[in-house]
Amino acid sequence: MSMFITFEGPEGSGKSTVMQAVAPRLERPLITTREPGGIRISEAIRDLLLSDDYSMDARTEALLFAASRRQHLVEKxxxxxxxxxxxxxxxxxxxxLAYQGYARGIGVEEIMSVNQFAIENYMPDLTLYLKVPPEIGLARIMDNQRETNRLDNESLAFHQRVYDGYNDLADTYERIVTIDATRPIDEVIEDAYQVIIKKLG
Ligand SMILES: Nc1ncnc2c1ncn2[C@@H]1O[C@H](COP(=O)(O)OP(=O)(O)O)[C@@H](O)[C@H]1O
Ligand SMILES: [Mg+2]
Structure with missing residues:
Protein backbone atom coordinates (compact mmCIF):
# COMPACT_ATOMS: atom_id res chain seq x y z
CA MET A 1 0.00 0.00 0.00
CA SER A 2 1.45 3.37 -0.97
CA MET A 3 1.78 6.08 1.62
CA PHE A 4 3.38 9.50 1.51
CA ILE A 5 5.08 10.24 4.83
CA THR A 6 7.02 13.43 5.51
CA PHE A 7 9.44 14.39 8.30
CA GLU A 8 9.41 17.96 9.50
CA GLY A 9 11.09 20.08 12.12
CA PRO A 10 13.93 22.56 12.45
CA GLU A 11 17.56 21.83 11.64
CA GLY A 12 18.99 19.46 14.21
CA SER A 13 15.62 18.03 15.21
CA GLY A 14 16.71 14.58 14.01
CA LYS A 15 14.77 14.25 10.75
CA SER A 16 17.55 12.59 8.76
CA THR A 17 18.66 10.34 11.62
CA VAL A 18 15.15 9.18 12.47
CA MET A 19 14.11 8.63 8.85
CA GLN A 20 17.17 6.52 8.09
CA ALA A 21 16.68 4.47 11.27
CA VAL A 22 12.97 3.85 10.72
CA ALA A 23 13.16 2.96 7.00
CA PRO A 24 14.70 -0.52 7.28
CA ARG A 25 12.48 -1.40 10.24
CA LEU A 26 9.33 -0.95 8.15
CA GLU A 27 10.23 -3.94 5.97
CA ARG A 28 8.07 -2.74 3.08
CA PRO A 29 8.86 -1.43 -0.39
CA LEU A 30 9.86 2.17 0.15
CA ILE A 31 12.07 4.98 -0.95
CA THR A 32 13.69 7.68 1.16
CA THR A 33 14.30 11.10 -0.27
CA ARG A 34 14.76 14.71 0.74
CA GLU A 35 13.82 18.26 -0.08
CA PRO A 36 14.98 20.43 -1.55
CA GLY A 37 16.74 17.89 -3.73
CA GLY A 38 16.37 14.19 -4.33
CA ILE A 39 16.77 14.49 -8.10
CA ARG A 40 19.15 16.40 -10.37
CA ILE A 41 17.23 19.61 -11.07
CA SER A 42 16.09 19.85 -7.48
CA GLU A 43 19.60 19.28 -6.11
CA ALA A 44 20.79 22.11 -8.39
CA ILE A 45 18.04 24.36 -7.04
CA ARG A 46 19.04 23.25 -3.52
CA ASP A 47 22.59 24.45 -4.15
CA LEU A 48 21.22 27.86 -5.15
CA LEU A 49 18.91 28.03 -2.16
CA LEU A 50 21.36 26.99 0.53
CA SER A 51 24.49 28.70 -0.77
CA ASP A 52 25.87 31.70 1.09
CA ASP A 53 26.95 33.15 -2.27
CA TYR A 54 23.53 34.61 -3.00
CA SER A 55 21.09 36.78 -1.19
CA MET A 56 17.56 36.60 -2.47
CA ASP A 57 14.14 38.11 -2.12
CA ALA A 58 11.81 36.09 0.13
CA ARG A 59 9.33 35.42 -2.67
CA THR A 60 12.09 34.30 -5.04
CA GLU A 61 13.16 31.89 -2.33
CA ALA A 62 9.59 30.61 -1.90
CA LEU A 63 9.21 30.09 -5.67
CA LEU A 64 12.50 28.22 -5.95
CA PHE A 65 11.48 25.88 -3.14
CA ALA A 66 8.14 25.30 -4.87
CA ALA A 67 9.82 24.70 -8.25
CA SER A 68 12.21 22.22 -6.68
CA ARG A 69 9.26 20.52 -4.96
CA ARG A 70 7.32 20.24 -8.21
CA GLN A 71 10.06 18.50 -10.15
CA HIS A 72 10.94 16.19 -7.27
CA LEU A 73 7.29 15.26 -6.90
CA VAL A 74 6.65 14.38 -10.54
CA GLU A 75 9.99 12.73 -11.17
CA LYS A 76 10.40 10.73 -7.97
CA LEU A 97 4.83 27.14 5.38
CA ALA A 98 7.04 27.42 8.50
CA TYR A 99 10.13 29.05 6.95
CA GLN A 100 8.69 31.24 4.19
CA GLY A 101 5.12 31.59 5.45
CA TYR A 102 5.80 32.28 9.11
CA ALA A 103 9.48 33.07 9.59
CA ARG A 104 9.97 35.19 6.45
CA GLY A 105 6.56 36.71 7.04
CA ILE A 106 5.10 36.09 3.57
CA GLY A 107 2.02 34.50 5.12
CA VAL A 108 0.72 30.96 5.20
CA GLU A 109 -2.10 31.57 2.71
CA GLU A 110 0.29 32.94 0.09
CA ILE A 111 2.76 30.08 0.50
CA MET A 112 -0.06 27.56 0.46
CA SER A 113 -1.39 28.86 -2.85
CA VAL A 114 2.03 28.78 -4.55
CA ASN A 115 2.50 25.26 -3.27
CA GLN A 116 -0.92 24.09 -4.34
CA PHE A 117 0.04 25.14 -7.86
CA ALA A 118 3.23 23.10 -7.50
CA ILE A 119 1.92 19.93 -5.91
CA GLU A 120 -1.74 19.86 -6.99
CA ASN A 121 -3.35 17.32 -4.65
CA TYR A 122 -0.29 15.46 -3.46
CA MET A 123 -0.44 16.29 0.23
CA PRO A 124 1.29 13.92 2.68
CA ASP A 125 -0.80 11.17 4.27
CA LEU A 126 1.18 11.51 7.46
CA THR A 127 3.69 14.05 8.76
CA LEU A 128 5.98 13.46 11.72
CA TYR A 129 6.89 16.75 13.31
CA LEU A 130 10.05 16.42 15.40
CA LYS A 131 9.61 19.15 17.94
CA VAL A 132 12.66 20.79 19.51
CA PRO A 133 13.19 24.39 20.57
CA PRO A 134 15.57 26.18 18.20
CA GLU A 135 18.41 26.56 20.72
CA ILE A 136 18.62 22.78 21.11
CA GLY A 137 18.47 22.00 17.39
CA LEU A 138 21.06 24.62 16.52
CA ALA A 139 23.35 23.48 19.34
CA ARG A 140 23.23 19.93 17.97
CA ILE A 141 24.34 20.91 14.50
CA MET A 142 27.09 23.16 15.90
CA ASP A 143 28.29 20.38 18.23
CA ASN A 144 28.48 17.94 15.39
CA GLN A 145 30.25 20.48 13.21
CA ARG A 146 27.97 19.76 10.33
CA GLU A 147 28.32 22.38 7.65
CA THR A 148 25.69 25.07 8.14
CA ASN A 149 23.78 26.70 5.29
CA ARG A 150 22.22 30.06 4.45
CA LEU A 151 19.04 29.28 6.39
CA ASP A 152 20.82 27.78 9.41
CA ASN A 153 22.73 31.04 9.67
CA GLU A 154 19.61 33.14 10.17
CA SER A 155 19.07 34.77 13.56
CA LEU A 156 17.73 32.93 16.58
CA ALA A 157 14.61 35.10 16.26
CA PHE A 158 14.08 33.68 12.76
CA HIS A 159 14.39 30.12 14.07
CA GLN A 160 12.00 30.94 16.90
CA ARG A 161 9.42 32.01 14.30
CA VAL A 162 10.00 28.75 12.40
CA TYR A 163 9.35 26.88 15.66
CA ASP A 164 6.19 28.85 16.44
CA GLY A 165 5.05 28.27 12.86
CA TYR A 166 5.51 24.51 13.06
CA ASN A 167 3.60 24.42 16.35
CA ASP A 168 0.73 26.32 14.75
CA LEU A 169 0.68 23.96 11.77
CA ALA A 170 0.68 20.94 14.08
CA ASP A 171 -2.38 22.39 15.84
CA THR A 172 -4.10 23.01 12.50
CA TYR A 173 -3.57 19.82 10.52
CA GLU A 174 -4.71 16.41 11.66
CA ARG A 175 -2.12 14.66 9.44
CA ILE A 176 0.70 16.15 11.56
CA VAL A 177 1.77 14.08 14.56
CA THR A 178 4.06 15.84 17.02
CA ILE A 179 6.96 13.90 18.52
CA ASP A 180 8.97 15.30 21.42
CA ALA A 181 12.43 15.20 19.85
CA THR A 182 14.27 16.59 22.87
CA ARG A 183 14.43 13.04 24.28
CA PRO A 184 17.19 10.48 23.62
CA ILE A 185 17.38 9.57 19.95
CA ASP A 186 16.37 5.91 20.48
CA GLU A 187 13.10 6.98 22.08
CA VAL A 188 12.39 9.41 19.26
CA ILE A 189 13.05 6.68 16.68
CA GLU A 190 10.78 4.24 18.52
CA ASP A 191 7.94 6.78 18.71
CA ALA A 192 8.27 7.62 15.03
CA TYR A 193 8.22 3.92 14.14
CA GLN A 194 5.10 3.30 16.23
CA VAL A 195 3.24 6.25 14.71
CA ILE A 196 3.98 5.01 11.18
CA ILE A 197 3.07 1.39 11.94
CA LYS A 198 -0.22 2.51 13.42
CA LYS A 199 -1.01 4.57 10.33
CA LEU A 200 -0.12 1.69 8.03
CA GLY A 201 -2.60 -0.42 9.99
N1 LIG B 1 17.18 13.13 20.10
C1 LIG B 1 18.47 13.47 19.89
N2 LIG B 1 19.31 13.59 20.94
C2 LIG B 1 20.59 13.95 20.75
N3 LIG B 1 21.16 14.19 19.56
C3 LIG B 1 20.38 14.09 18.47
C4 LIG B 1 18.99 13.72 18.58
N4 LIG B 1 18.47 13.71 17.34
C5 LIG B 1 19.46 14.03 16.50
N5 LIG B 1 20.61 14.26 17.17
C6 LIG B 1 21.90 14.66 16.58
O1 LIG B 1 21.74 15.96 16.07
C7 LIG B 1 22.40 16.11 14.82
C8 LIG B 1 21.38 16.52 13.76
O2 LIG B 1 20.53 15.43 13.49
P1 LIG B 1 19.89 15.26 12.04
O3 LIG B 1 19.20 13.94 11.99
O4 LIG B 1 20.89 15.56 11.00
O5 LIG B 1 18.80 16.45 12.11
P2 LIG B 1 18.03 17.14 10.91
O6 LIG B 1 18.06 16.21 9.75
O7 LIG B 1 16.65 17.35 11.45
O8 LIG B 1 18.74 18.44 10.68
C9 LIG B 1 23.03 14.75 14.51
O9 LIG B 1 24.38 14.80 14.88
C10 LIG B 1 22.27 13.79 15.40
O10 LIG B 1 23.06 12.71 15.80
MG1 LIG C 1 18.73 16.52 7.83
Whole structure:
Protein backbone atom coordinates (compact mmCIF):
# COMPACT_ATOMS: atom_id res chain seq x y z
CA MET A 1 0.00 0.00 0.00
CA SER A 2 1.45 3.37 -0.97
CA MET A 3 1.78 6.08 1.62
CA PHE A 4 3.38 9.50 1.51
CA ILE A 5 5.08 10.24 4.83
CA THR A 6 7.02 13.43 5.51
CA PHE A 7 9.44 14.39 8.30
CA GLU A 8 9.41 17.96 9.50
CA GLY A 9 11.09 20.08 12.12
CA PRO A 10 13.93 22.56 12.45
CA GLU A 11 17.56 21.83 11.64
CA GLY A 12 18.99 19.46 14.21
CA SER A 13 15.62 18.03 15.21
CA GLY A 14 16.71 14.58 14.01
CA LYS A 15 14.77 14.25 10.75
CA SER A 16 17.55 12.59 8.76
CA THR A 17 18.66 10.34 11.62
CA VAL A 18 15.15 9.18 12.47
CA MET A 19 14.11 8.63 8.85
CA GLN A 20 17.17 6.52 8.09
CA ALA A 21 16.68 4.47 11.27
CA VAL A 22 12.97 3.85 10.72
CA ALA A 23 13.16 2.96 7.00
CA PRO A 24 14.70 -0.52 7.28
CA ARG A 25 12.48 -1.40 10.24
CA LEU A 26 9.33 -0.95 8.15
CA GLU A 27 10.23 -3.94 5.97
CA ARG A 28 8.07 -2.74 3.08
CA PRO A 29 8.86 -1.43 -0.39
CA LEU A 30 9.86 2.17 0.15
CA ILE A 31 12.07 4.98 -0.95
CA THR A 32 13.69 7.68 1.16
CA THR A 33 14.30 11.10 -0.27
CA ARG A 34 14.76 14.71 0.74
CA GLU A 35 13.82 18.26 -0.08
CA PRO A 36 14.98 20.43 -1.55
CA GLY A 37 16.74 17.89 -3.73
CA GLY A 38 16.37 14.19 -4.33
CA ILE A 39 16.77 14.49 -8.10
CA ARG A 40 19.15 16.40 -10.37
CA ILE A 41 17.23 19.61 -11.07
CA SER A 42 16.09 19.85 -7.48
CA GLU A 43 19.60 19.28 -6.11
CA ALA A 44 20.79 22.11 -8.39
CA ILE A 45 18.04 24.36 -7.04
CA ARG A 46 19.04 23.25 -3.52
CA ASP A 47 22.59 24.45 -4.15
CA LEU A 48 21.22 27.86 -5.15
CA LEU A 49 18.91 28.03 -2.16
CA LEU A 50 21.36 26.99 0.53
CA SER A 51 24.49 28.70 -0.77
CA ASP A 52 25.87 31.70 1.09
CA ASP A 53 26.95 33.15 -2.27
CA TYR A 54 23.53 34.61 -3.00
CA SER A 55 21.09 36.78 -1.19
CA MET A 56 17.56 36.60 -2.47
CA ASP A 57 14.14 38.11 -2.12
CA ALA A 58 11.81 36.09 0.13
CA ARG A 59 9.33 35.42 -2.67
CA THR A 60 12.09 34.30 -5.04
CA GLU A 61 13.16 31.89 -2.33
CA ALA A 62 9.59 30.61 -1.90
CA LEU A 63 9.21 30.09 -5.67
CA LEU A 64 12.50 28.22 -5.95
CA PHE A 65 11.48 25.88 -3.14
CA ALA A 66 8.14 25.30 -4.87
CA ALA A 67 9.82 24.70 -8.25
CA SER A 68 12.21 22.22 -6.68
CA ARG A 69 9.26 20.52 -4.96
CA ARG A 70 7.32 20.24 -8.21
CA GLN A 71 10.06 18.50 -10.15
CA HIS A 72 10.94 16.19 -7.27
CA LEU A 73 7.29 15.26 -6.90
CA VAL A 74 6.65 14.38 -10.54
CA GLU A 75 9.99 12.73 -11.17
CA LYS A 76 10.40 10.73 -7.97
CA UNK A 77 7.55 10.83 -5.44
CA UNK A 78 4.56 10.25 -7.71
CA UNK A 79 6.11 7.30 -9.58
CA UNK A 80 6.99 5.59 -6.30
CA UNK A 81 3.48 6.12 -4.91
CA UNK A 82 1.98 4.91 -8.18
CA UNK A 83 4.10 1.76 -7.86
CA UNK A 84 2.59 1.11 -4.42
CA UNK A 85 5.65 2.14 -2.43
CA UNK A 86 5.92 4.09 0.79
CA UNK A 87 7.72 7.39 0.33
CA UNK A 88 9.64 8.80 3.30
CA UNK A 89 10.54 12.40 2.57
CA UNK A 90 12.81 14.63 4.67
CA UNK A 91 10.94 17.99 4.52
CA UNK A 92 8.01 18.94 2.28
CA UNK A 93 5.30 21.61 2.17
CA UNK A 94 5.26 22.33 5.91
CA UNK A 95 8.86 23.51 5.71
CA UNK A 96 7.78 26.18 3.23
CA LEU A 97 4.83 27.14 5.38
CA ALA A 98 7.04 27.42 8.50
CA TYR A 99 10.13 29.05 6.95
CA GLN A 100 8.69 31.24 4.19
CA GLY A 101 5.12 31.59 5.45
CA TYR A 102 5.80 32.28 9.11
CA ALA A 103 9.48 33.07 9.59
CA ARG A 104 9.97 35.19 6.45
CA GLY A 105 6.56 36.71 7.04
CA ILE A 106 5.10 36.09 3.57
CA GLY A 107 2.02 34.50 5.12
CA VAL A 108 0.72 30.96 5.20
CA GLU A 109 -2.10 31.57 2.71
CA GLU A 110 0.29 32.94 0.09
CA ILE A 111 2.76 30.08 0.50
CA MET A 112 -0.06 27.56 0.46
CA SER A 113 -1.39 28.86 -2.85
CA VAL A 114 2.03 28.78 -4.55
CA ASN A 115 2.50 25.26 -3.27
CA GLN A 116 -0.92 24.09 -4.34
CA PHE A 117 0.04 25.14 -7.86
CA ALA A 118 3.23 23.10 -7.50
CA ILE A 119 1.92 19.93 -5.91
CA GLU A 120 -1.74 19.86 -6.99
CA ASN A 121 -3.35 17.32 -4.65
CA TYR A 122 -0.29 15.46 -3.46
CA MET A 123 -0.44 16.29 0.23
CA PRO A 124 1.29 13.92 2.68
CA ASP A 125 -0.80 11.17 4.27
CA LEU A 126 1.18 11.51 7.46
CA THR A 127 3.69 14.05 8.76
CA LEU A 128 5.98 13.46 11.72
CA TYR A 129 6.89 16.75 13.31
CA LEU A 130 10.05 16.42 15.40
CA LYS A 131 9.61 19.15 17.94
CA VAL A 132 12.66 20.79 19.51
CA PRO A 133 13.19 24.39 20.57
CA PRO A 134 15.57 26.18 18.20
CA GLU A 135 18.41 26.56 20.72
CA ILE A 136 18.62 22.78 21.11
CA GLY A 137 18.47 22.00 17.39
CA LEU A 138 21.06 24.62 16.52
CA ALA A 139 23.35 23.48 19.34
CA ARG A 140 23.23 19.93 17.97
CA ILE A 141 24.34 20.91 14.50
CA MET A 142 27.09 23.16 15.90
CA ASP A 143 28.29 20.38 18.23
CA ASN A 144 28.48 17.94 15.39
CA GLN A 145 30.25 20.48 13.21
CA ARG A 146 27.97 19.76 10.33
CA GLU A 147 28.32 22.38 7.65
CA THR A 148 25.69 25.07 8.14
CA ASN A 149 23.78 26.70 5.29
CA ARG A 150 22.22 30.06 4.45
CA LEU A 151 19.04 29.28 6.39
CA ASP A 152 20.82 27.78 9.41
CA ASN A 153 22.73 31.04 9.67
CA GLU A 154 19.61 33.14 10.17
CA SER A 155 19.07 34.77 13.56
CA LEU A 156 17.73 32.93 16.58
CA ALA A 157 14.61 35.10 16.26
CA PHE A 158 14.08 33.68 12.76
CA HIS A 159 14.39 30.12 14.07
CA GLN A 160 12.00 30.94 16.90
CA ARG A 161 9.42 32.01 14.30
CA VAL A 162 10.00 28.75 12.40
CA TYR A 163 9.35 26.88 15.66
CA ASP A 164 6.19 28.85 16.44
CA GLY A 165 5.05 28.27 12.86
CA TYR A 166 5.51 24.51 13.06
CA ASN A 167 3.60 24.42 16.35
CA ASP A 168 0.73 26.32 14.75
CA LEU A 169 0.68 23.96 11.77
CA ALA A 170 0.68 20.94 14.08
CA ASP A 171 -2.38 22.39 15.84
CA THR A 172 -4.10 23.01 12.50
CA TYR A 173 -3.57 19.82 10.52
CA GLU A 174 -4.71 16.41 11.66
CA ARG A 175 -2.12 14.66 9.44
CA ILE A 176 0.70 16.15 11.56
CA VAL A 177 1.77 14.08 14.56
CA THR A 178 4.06 15.84 17.02
CA ILE A 179 6.96 13.90 18.52
CA ASP A 180 8.97 15.30 21.42
CA ALA A 181 12.43 15.20 19.85
CA THR A 182 14.27 16.59 22.87
CA ARG A 183 14.43 13.04 24.28
CA PRO A 184 17.19 10.48 23.62
CA ILE A 185 17.38 9.57 19.95
CA ASP A 186 16.37 5.91 20.48
CA GLU A 187 13.10 6.98 22.08
CA VAL A 188 12.39 9.41 19.26
CA ILE A 189 13.05 6.68 16.68
CA GLU A 190 10.78 4.24 18.52
CA ASP A 191 7.94 6.78 18.71
CA ALA A 192 8.27 7.62 15.03
CA TYR A 193 8.22 3.92 14.14
CA GLN A 194 5.10 3.30 16.23
CA VAL A 195 3.24 6.25 14.71
CA ILE A 196 3.98 5.01 11.18
CA ILE A 197 3.07 1.39 11.94
CA LYS A 198 -0.22 2.51 13.42
CA LYS A 199 -1.01 4.57 10.33
CA LEU A 200 -0.12 1.69 8.03
CA GLY A 201 -2.60 -0.42 9.99
N1 LIG B 1 17.18 13.13 20.10
C1 LIG B 1 18.47 13.47 19.89
N2 LIG B 1 19.31 13.59 20.94
C2 LIG B 1 20.59 13.95 20.75
N3 LIG B 1 21.16 14.19 19.56
C3 LIG B 1 20.38 14.09 18.47
C4 LIG B 1 18.99 13.72 18.58
N4 LIG B 1 18.47 13.71 17.34
C5 LIG B 1 19.46 14.03 16.50
N5 LIG B 1 20.61 14.26 17.17
C6 LIG B 1 21.90 14.66 16.58
O1 LIG B 1 21.74 15.96 16.07
C7 LIG B 1 22.40 16.11 14.82
C8 LIG B 1 21.38 16.52 13.76
O2 LIG B 1 20.53 15.43 13.49
P1 LIG B 1 19.89 15.26 12.04
O3 LIG B 1 19.20 13.94 11.99
O4 LIG B 1 20.89 15.56 11.00
O5 LIG B 1 18.80 16.45 12.11
P2 LIG B 1 18.03 17.14 10.91
O6 LIG B 1 18.06 16.21 9.75
O7 LIG B 1 16.65 17.35 11.45
O8 LIG B 1 18.74 18.44 10.68
C9 LIG B 1 23.03 14.75 14.51
O9 LIG B 1 24.38 14.80 14.88
C10 LIG B 1 22.27 13.79 15.40
O10 LIG B 1 23.06 12.71 15.80
MG1 LIG C 1 18.73 16.52 7.83
Missing amino acids: VQPALDAGQIVLCDRFIDSS
